[in-house]
Amino acid sequence: MKLGIATRLTLWMAVLGCGAAGLTGYYAWDASCRLERQSAHSELLTSTQVLARRITLNLESIERNLQVIARLPVTRQLLEHDRPDDADRLAVLFAGVLDANPSYLQLRVIAADRHGLERVRVDRVGSVPQRVSGDDLEEKGHFPYVADALPLQDGAFYLSRISINHETSAGTGPGLPMLQMAIPVREHVGPALGVVVVNVDLNGLFRLLAADLPEDYQLYLANGAGDILIHPDASRAFAFDRGQRALLQDEFAQVAPLLSGDRTSAVIDAPEAERPAQIAAFVAQNIDSPANGDRLVLGLSEVESVALAQSTAMGWALLRIVGGTSLVALLGALLLGRALTRPLNAMAASARGFADGHEMKDLPLRRADELGSLARSLYELQAQVRRQLGELRHKQDELAHLSQHDSLTGLANRRLFMDRLEQALAQARRHGHRVFLLFIDLDDFKIINDRHGHSAGDEVLRVLAQRLQAQVRELDTVARLGGDEFVVLLGDAVDSAQASVVAHKLLNALREPVPVAGMALVIDASIGVSNFPEDGQSASELLAHADRAMYAIKALGAGGVGFIGQVMPGDASGDVRSVPAG
Numbered sequence: 322m323k324l325g326i327a328t329r330l331t332l333w334m335a336v337l338g339c340g341a342a343g344l345t346g347y348y349a350w351d352a353s354c355r356l357e358r359q360s361a362h363s364e365l366l367t368s369t370q371v372l373a374r375r376i377t378l379n380l381e382s383i384e385r386n387l388q389v390i391a392r393l394p395v396t397r398q399l400l401e402h403d404r405p406d407d408a409d410r411l412a413v414l415f416a417g418v419l420d421a422n423p424s425y426l427q428l429r430v431i432a433a434d435r436h437g438l439e440r441v442r443v444d445r446v447g448s449v450p451q452r453v454s455g456d457d458l459e460e461k462g463h464f465p466y467v468a469d470a471l472p473l474q475d476g477a478f479y480l481s482r483i484s485i486n487h488e489t490s491a492g493t494g495p496g497l498p499m500l501q502m503a504i505p506v507r508e509h510v511g512p513a514l515g516v517v518v519v520n521v522d523l524n525g526l527f528r529l530l531a532a533d534l535p536e537d538y539q540l541y542l543a544n545g546a547g548d549i550l551i552h553p554d555a556s557r558a559f560a561f562d563r564g565q566r567a568l569l570q571d572e573f574a575q576v577a578p579l580l581s582g583d584r585t586s587a588v589i590d591a592p593e594a595e596r597p598a599q600i601a602a603f604v605a606q607n608i609d610s611p612a613n614g615d616r617l618v619l620g621l622s623e624v625e626s627v628a629l630a631q632s633t634a635m636g637w638a639l640l641r642i643v644g645g646t647s648l649v650a651l652l653g654a655l656l657l658g659r660a661l662t663r664p665l666n667a668m669a670a671s672a673r674g675f676a677d678g679h680e681m682k683d684l685p686l687r688r689a690d691e692l693g694s695l696a697r698s699l700y701e702l703q704a705q706v707r708r709q710l711g712e713l714r715h716k717q718d719e720l721a722h723l724s725q726h727d728s729l730t731g732l733a734n735r736r737l738f739m740d741r742l743e744q745a746l747a748q749a750r751r752h753g754h755r756v757f758l759l760f761i762d763l764d765d766f767k768i769i770n771d772r773h774g775h776s777a778g779d780e781v782l783r784v785l786a787q788r789l790q791a792q793v794r795e796l797d798t799v800a801r802l803g804g805d806e807f808v809v810l811l812g813d814a815v816d817s818a819q820a821s822v823v824a825h826k827l828l829n830a831l832r833e834p835v836p837v838a839g840m841a842l843v844i845d846a847s848i849g850v851s852n853f854p855e856d857g858q859s860a861s862e863l864l865a866h867a868d869r870a871m872y873a874i875k876a877l878g879a880g881g882v883g884f885i886g887q888v889m890p891g892d893a894s895g896d897v898r899s900v901p902a903g
């Protein structure tokens with residue numbers, strides 16, 4: 322299938338327009354995605370670092386609270402003297418501390434003696450601090466938070482391994498992820514009198530710390546070995562508590578350098594696997610806690626499609642824009658194609674019309690572009706072709722005229738004369754008319770040539786031809802048969818008398834002196850007359866008879882008019898001759 326210029330142009334422009342719009346849209350969308358991804362990485366990393374810093378600050382805050390409690394005189398007095406008043410006062414204080422710190426589950430003072438008997442204990446029951454006293458107080462000397470904390474130097478603290486709380490007797494928090502911090506209580510010198518211990522609800526702590534983070538952020542926490550402590554999928558947290566292992570580095574391989582201490586942060590694009598693709602940032606936070614591998618790894622993740630929501634929206638908007646632009650490009654291409662091909666088609670139609678003989682019209686001659694130039698060239702071509710055709714026709718006319726006329730005198734030649742004679746005879750036969758034919762031969766014309774030259778002879782022939790033509794009417798035909806022989810066909814002569822009058826008029830005109838080169842040459846002529854139907858039926862017959870009549874007159878030697886087989890009335894000069902028939 323052959324495609325026209327308009328179709329091809331339209332297709333090319335449409336492809337170019339749509340391609341350009343599509344590529345622009347694609348690169349704009351791609352750049353937007355990359356920028357938004359970078360921005361999401363940076364936001365996640367910053368949020369994770371802020372969160373890690375908050376954990377450090379929170380642990381420091383817990384430690385300060387414990388230090389304050391440990392250094393209170395009432396705490397030391399209680400451990401030294403075990404007075405109920407001191408216990409009551411501390412219990413009130415602990416209740417206030419629990420109120421002020423929603424993540425604290427339990428606050429205790431535990432004595433170093435008496436197997437680590439709890440001296441003051443306030444638990445959180447629901448959201449209300451509740452004191453535990455009397456026989457409900459337990460001996461805790463065998464727990465690490467007592468045994469390990471008592472030998473600590475002043476200012477040092479004990480931080481438990483973050484784990485699920487199985488200490489059912491601990492009042493509240495069994496089954497919850499738990500963090501315990503303990504600080505020894507001592508006089509300025511000497512062994513510790515006891516410890517102050519706080520149980521911190523890890524989930525509650527992180528809920529507080531992450532409260533102002535975007536809702537779609539998901540939190541990860543792992544200890545220094547990579548054991549997952551907090552995970553969006555709660556079933557993966559504290560797997561070691563169930564005798565299994567769920568390690569953060571198994572899920573995010575890029576976290577391994579953070580656990581080994583080679584790096585402090587990592588940003589990860591986690592492809593879609595069991596869950597949608599994620600963007601995540603992890604930060605390693607060193608803590609003074611061998612039980613936790615001296616390090617916590619904290620992470621935040623966001624579902625990639627949520628993080629790149631703006632780019633996705635922008636992608637759809639760009640798709641609409643690209644679609645619209647492509648449509649405009651397509652329409653533009655169509656319009657341009659039509660605008661270009663319409664004048665071309667019009668010119669082609671004009672050219673076809675010109676080939677069929679019509680004038681070219683509707684050419685865009687005024688356009689200043691290439692189409693205008695093409696139209697003007699066509700127009701000039703048309704003018705040139707017309708001019709050449711005109712010249713050709715003129716030449717054809719000239720040739721046609723030459724083929725039917727005598728070149729010297731301009732009179733009809735033998736061929737045209739014979740045609741007219743045939744026509745006149747046909748008419749005459751149909752209507753019963755007569756046709757008269759006069760055969761004229763100049764007398765002694767050769768002498769003119771011989772004496773005055775051939776050109777003088779030519780001039781004589783021209784002048785006499787004009788005279789002959791001037792003497793007859795329009796429907797008569799004067800012709801030169803050749804040399805000094807002329808014939809005249811009388812179109813409407815009804816009888817011999819009229820023909821004779823015309824013949825003598827011609828004879829007299831011929832006899833008038835002809836001015837040539839300052840001379841006046843006198844020429845005589847002999848005229849033979851024949852007529853249809855009496856002297857012949859055919860043109861050649863009539864011509865031959867007129868010729869014979871002319872010769873008969875010429876034979877008499879003094880010019881004149883002769884009719885075949887008839888005696889005609891004389892002319893004005895009384896010059897009358899008869900010519901015998903046959």
Ligand SMILES: Nc1nc2c(ncn2[C@@H]2O[C@H](COP(=O)(O)OP(=O)(O)OP(=O)(O)O)[C@@H](O)[C@H]2O)c(=O)[nH]1
Nearest residue numbers: 763764765766767768770775776778779803804805
């Ligand atoms: N100048 C000129 N002479 C011509 C032309 N055609 C023929 N002639 C001359 O016309 C002359 C005709 O001679 P002829 O046939 O003997 O006729 P004539 O001299 O008139 O003698 P008669 O007819 O017997 O009276 C010749 O000398 C031709 O050369 C022509 O076109 N121009």
